Amino acid sequence: MSKTDKIQPHWWSKTLAGVFAGFFLALGLVGIFAWLGPTGLTEQITPEQRSWKTQFNMWMIAPLWCLILSFVYMFKTGKQAWLYLGSGAVLSIAIVYALRSYL
Amino acid sequence: MKIRSDILRTYQSLHTWTGITAGLLLFIGFFAGALTMFSSAINDWATPPEYQLPQVKTDEHDVLLQQVLSSSPEALKGVTVSFEESSSPISWYGHGSARGFSMDDQVWHATLNEQGDMITELRHVNELSMLVDYLHRSAGIMGELGHDQAGVYVLGIAAFLYFIALVSGVVFLLPSLVKSFFALRKEKGANRFWLDSHNLVGIASLPFHIIIAVTVIVFSFHDLFYGGLSQVYGDKPMFGGGEAHEEVKYELKDLPSLNQIKQAALIYAPGYEVKSISLSRLKSEHPSTTVMIISDRTLMRGPHNDYVFMNPFTLEVDSSSVTNETGQQGIWGAVVTSFFGLHFGSYGGELGRWLYFVMGLGGAFLFYSGNLIWLEKRRKKQTLEQSRSSHFMANLTIGVTLGCAIGLAGVFASSKWLSLADWNINIAYMWIYYTLFLGTMASAFILGAARFSILGLKLFIVLCLAVPLNSLIAIVLPSIGIWGPDSLADLGVELGIVGFAMAALFALKHVKNRVYQGEENSIWYCPTVSKNQKAVRLV
Numbered sequence: 001m002s003k004t005d006k007i008q009p010h011w012w013s014k015t016l017a018g019v020f021a022g023f024f025l026a027l028g029l030v031g032i033f034a035w036l037g038p039t040g041l042t043e044q045i046t047p048e049q050r051s052w053k054t055q056f057n058m059w060m061i062a063p064l065w066c067l068i069l070s071f072v073y074m075f076k077t078g079k080q081a082w083l084y085l086g087s088g089a090v091l092s093i094a095i096v097y098a099l100r101s102y103l
Numbered sequence: 104m105k106i107r108s109d110i111l112r113t114y115q116s117l118h119t120w121t122g123i124t125a126g127l128l129l130f131i132g133f134f135a136g137a138l139t140m141f142s143s144a145i146n147d148w149a150t151p152p153e154y155q156l157p158q159v160k161t162d163e164h165d166v167l168l169q170q171v172l173s174s175s176p177e178a179l180k181g182v183t184v185s186f187e188e189s190s191s192p193i194s195w196y197g198h199g200s201a202r203g204f205s206m207d208d209q210v211w212h213a214t215l216n217e218q219g220d221m222i223t224e225l226r227h228v229n230e231l232s233m234l235v236d237y238l239h240r241s242a243g244i245m246g247e248l249g250h251d252q253a254g255v256y257v258l259g260i261a262a263f264l265y266f267i268a269l270v271s272g273v274v275f276l277l278p279s280l281v282k283s284f285f286a287l288r289k290e291k292g293a294n295r296f297w298l299d300s301h302n303l304v305g306i307a308s309l310p311f312h313i314i315i316a317v318t319v320i321v322f323s324f325h326d327l328f329y330g331g332l333s334q335v336y337g338d339k340p341m342f343g344g345g346e347a348h349e350e351v352k353y354e355l356k357d358l359p360s361l362n363q364i365k366q367a368a369l370i371y372a373p374g375y376e377v378k379s380i381s382l383s384r385l386k387s388e389h390p391s392t393t394v395m396i397i398s399d400r401t402l403m404r405g406p407h408n409d410y411v412f413m414n415p416f417t418l419e420v421d422s423s424s425v426t427n428e429t430g431q432q433g434i435w436g437a438v439v440t441s442f443f444g445l446h447f448g449s450y451g452g453e454l455g456r457w458l459y460f461v462m463g464l465g466g467a468f469l470f471y472s473g474n475l476i477w478l479e480k481r482r483k484k485q486t487l488e489q490s491r492s493s494h495f496m497a498n499l500t501i502g503v504t505l506g507c508a509i510g511l512a513g514v515f516a517s518s519k520w521l522s523l524a525d526w527n528i529n530i531a532y533m534w535i536y537y538t539l540f541l542g543t544m545a546s547a548f549i550l551g552a553a554r555f556s557i558l559g560l561k562l563f564i565v566l567c568l569a570v571p572l573n574s575l576i577a578i579v580l581p582s583i584g585i586w587g588p589d590s591l592a593d594l595g596v597e598l599g600i601v602g603f604a605m606a607a608l609f610a611l612k613h614v615k616n617r618v619y620q621g622e623e624n625s626i627w628y629c630p631t632v633s634k635n636q637k638a639v640r641l642v
Contacts, residue, residue, distance in 0.1 A: 006109040009116075023331075031335035039435065041339045048422050048431045054341045056435035058328045059442055062320045069263065070270035073113050100337035 005076075013078025015069075021085035022068035023061075028092025030060050035099040042103050111275050118271040123477050123496070125264035126470040127503040128242045132258055132319075133470065134507055135238035137463025140448060140456045141599070142232030143407065144592035147189060149231035149518050152589045156191040156214035156224060163215055164361050167193055170221045171213050172355065172385070178211070181383040184361060189590070190379075197225050206233075206529040227527065231518055234532045235511070240322075243507070243540065251323075259323025266316040272305055280306070293617070294479040301472040304465050311462050312469075318446035353390055353416045367418040368394035368411040372425040378408055382415055390415050396425070399452030402444035467504075474500040482626050489626045494551070497626050502547035505559040508603075510540040512566035515600060519573055519585040553618050553629045560611045567604035571597050 035041050039053045068085065075081035138145070159167055164184055171178050171193050182195040191212035199208030208228040216222050237243075241254025242261075305312070321328070333341055365377045375396035384390050392415040395408040403409045404424035411423040424440050426432050432440070444450050448459030478497055482489050514532050521531045543562075547555045574587040574597060588594045617627045 007113050009113065027331045027335065030332070034332070034335060039433065041336065046431055047343050049433065049435075050340065051342050051422065052432050052436035052439060054332065054336075055439045058325060058332055059321055059439055061328045061331065062324075063317050066263065066266040066317060066320065067270075070267050073117055073271075074110065096335050100335070 007074070008077050010078035010081075014072050014075060014081045017075075017078065017081040017085050018069040018072035021082060021089045022065055022072065024089035024093055025068060025085055026061050026064035028089060028096055029064060030057050031096035032092060032099070033057070033060070035096065035103060106274065106278055111278070114271040114274040118268055118275060119477065121264040121268040121271065122470075122473045125261040125268065126473050127500065128258060128261045129265055130467050130470040130504055131242040131507045132239055132261075133463050133466035134504075135235050135511070137460045137467065138235045138511070139232065139239050139406075140460045140463065141592075141596065142236065144596050145232045145235065146230055147590060148588065148593045148596040149522075150229050151522065151586050154226065154229070155189060156212045156222065158186075158188055158190075159192045159215050161186075163219075164192060166219070167213060167215050167221060168361065171195070171223075174221070175211065175223075179355075179385045181381065183379055183381045185379040187378060199228075206533070207527055227529075229522065229528050231514070231532065233529065234514060234536065238507070238511070238536075243510075243536070255323050259320055262316050262319035262323065266313070266320070269305075269309065269312055269316060273309070276302055276306070293621075294476065297472050297475050297479070301469060301476060304469050304472075308462050308465055308469075312466065314442070314445045315466070318442055321442070322446075352388065353385075355385060357416055358385070359415065359418060363418065364392060364394065364413070364415060367413060367420070368396060371411055371420050371423060371427055372396055372409065374398055374400065375409065375425070385415070391421070401425075401450065402441055403447075403449040404440040404443045406447040406449055408449070471500070471504055478626060483624070493626050497552035498547045498555075501552040501556050501559065502544035505547070505556070505563065506540040506543035509543050509559060509563050509566060510536040512563055512600070512603070513539040516566045516569035516573070519577070523584050551629070553627045556614050556627075557611065557618060560607050560614060564604045564607045564611070567600050567607065570600045 034053075034057045039045055039049060045053070072081050072085065075084065164186070168182070168184060171182060175195070177197060178193075178195040180195075181200075182193060184193050185191065191214060193213040194210050197209045197211045199205045209225055210228055211223055211225050213221055213223045237252075240258065241252045242258055244252070244254030244257050246253035329341070361380060364380055368377060368380075369375065375398045378395045378397050381393040381395070382390070383393075392413050394411040394413070395405075396411060397403070397408045401409075409424045411425065412421045413419055414421065423432070424436075424443075426437055426440070448455050451458070474496065478493060478500070482493050514535050517535055518528075518532070521528050521535075543559060547559070549555075550558065573585060576583065577585045577587040588597055614627075617625070618629050621628050
């Protein structure tokens, strides 16, 4: 394996990508699930159902974010981490924004 | 299982650095957390037998409640009726509240005497378990931030590192996992033994640790997550319905009997037992009742019980942590409830509590052994002189772990004596804990980890053994005013403390060995004659 194929440490840039881009990606994914998933935001639901579903949605952010943070170091470089996680975050948040506006 | 070597290396560094930064904070969290499993026993142990007023007959709660409500306006805001034998039948806050962290809460207790007259007593809340819980949630880091303790956020960040440490630990252990999972190689030296047991405990309790890491993050940062979620939701409400609430004025005389409230809760949650009923805002337009119910057969949401929330006048159930066919918790509620229950260990009754106690201590062991492995790996193998960072980390490890244990043991040893004087006992607890913790830290750095570990363990054993000794004094000389154990739970607390002393005694034997007869190039080695050693170094 040549040196360029190996994982570069890039601790700071990868960690920051995991923290910031990772948070918005996790939030965006949960957001899409909140709108389109079962017991979604467009459905007619009782206050009790809504309360539990909102709590569930909130709970899901943490494990997603944690998984992203744990595996961000698999990216070869910090730049790649930012590229993939960043565009994932932008895309998922954009979808949420669209859902928010049109549904 | 084969994993690329660069991935292994990356995750090994990741494990090392996340572990070493978060480990000691998490040690305190886990050690104290294991103790919180028995918080009600600890409170019962720490308060004199007459602290809780005698329970009344089952049909007398209503009579007492009516008297309390008509004579104390404060009770209308919030009053708790307890059916448990070991607590006062009725209590309400005279100062402070059940929520939040406060050290000068005062609670009114009420009961009926033999003539059927109401007796009330205002008592300071002596909650030894509150100190333990405070250490559990904040690792003893002082200061407030927003509406929570600063330490809660620090532990929240530590929990992220902890999660990463778990994942990275598993990743770089995978290649050798099958081969050496159950291997505990004693003959290959102490370091191998520590490493093997670290891996064994870590892998065996991995699901528990993942749950704890995730729940701690949510407990610390739910405001951030709800904030983000509210952006996602846009105009959609997160809670409540926005439907117009009927404004009804309720009359106190229409309040159903406690038995009716009890029955309504049990119809909603069959198979449970009612522990207590809290009534609040009885004079307002939004009165509410929380019925605390317990069952050993299910996963409970709270640390000690499940809840049914209802309107006390109409007995309409608003919500509950219990899944019920007529309720609307569904799968979402079940998952959320499970997260809480799996953190609190509130399932399986006593057995569940013991299991969590053991796993909590196992977690503390994981972090302590992790630090030991780090120290062993970094030390220079061929020389007596070790690097400053090795010594610093060894001192810190011993200072924090023994500091926390000695601090808590000191509080338990002095608790009953402290209650004799007329001061706020909760503040006295804090003083004792921090004095001992900081004193231990300082001594570890002054004497060095190796030498201090012997002294510290001895001090810990003495403090632990002072607890049953106090009880002996209480039985022999009852005039002093301290009290011995008067229930099975109390006895359990004392036996537990003696157990800790025994474990420390066992550790002491090994530590002495390590310090006096261990490998000379280890950072734990100290020759018996210390003065000569110092003199040589100065020259």
